[in-house]
Amino acid sequence: MIKKSIRIGTRGSKLALYQANLTKKIVLETFPETNVEIVIIKTKGDKILDVALSKIGDKGLFTKEIETALIDGEVDIAVHSLKDLPTSLPDGLKLGAVLKRAEFRDALVSKDGRKLNQLTSGDTIATSSLRRKAGLLRINKNFKIVDIRGNVETRLKKMEEGYCDAMIMAAAGLQRLGLDKYITEILDPEVLIPATSQGVIAIESRIDDPEIDACLKEINYAETWDAIQVERSFLHSIEGGCQVPVGCYTKTEGETISITGFVAAVDGSEFLLGKESGRVDEGKIIGEKLSKKLIDKGAGRILANIRR
């Protein structure tokens, strides 16, 4: 039995609404008879706008209130950017499905159109992400990195007003908002390693909801699903979240999937990089192996320093 009506819980930001509406569209294409409703839920991350994300120190900053509504049965599924969803979900919830991955790389948005390799010491680059900060300092330890928050339009305005020379944002976010024209350069993932699961839209559901399971089974995009098993297994084993400069990306070729991941010191002074590969159906093991490789190289010490 497929559910007659599905309520989608989502944040109210433009990006979140785009993602919820895309999910709605896909549900309707697959199940035209179903009635789909979007329910907007405010999260802590939407309320605190003036503090760098890395300083708020909360896992699930953009997801918790939505998850509570899902547990309470106020909505039937929740749609998130997967990279904002912690690897451990609350009791009673699971990752139900993912949509086909969009662009997974980061984008450089620069004020005067210079590419990353044309930016020099002293240029100010805005990002609140510890991962992007460490990655940028690895490229040039003299870049000046400043925090920035707010929605994409606010950030673009801040740059126009001289707050910074350039910014880094997920290309997928800009593309979904129709703001591709601001992208100066899509960055090579070897140069700036993306966030785990970047570009993936996730559908979270209750563990005991067979009607929703039947629906999500049809919607889930298998290749993306396999890739994120590897990526989230790595993130989970390394115990990274947005408080830690960590990132990874995967590449699938036939039955083989490879992952490149890193852990860094916040100031970019140390950068541990590793690669691992295996069969696409061995995601969990591959992610754990990469994590172990980085721990063997000293990631444990870096992580302990960050948590102190």
Ligand SMILES: NCc1[nH]cc(CCC(=O)O)c1CC(=O)O
């Ligand atoms: N942390 C915020 C966030 N969560 C998801 C995206 C973009 C879309 C995606 O990666 O799927 C962004 C914006 C950004 O990092 O620039």
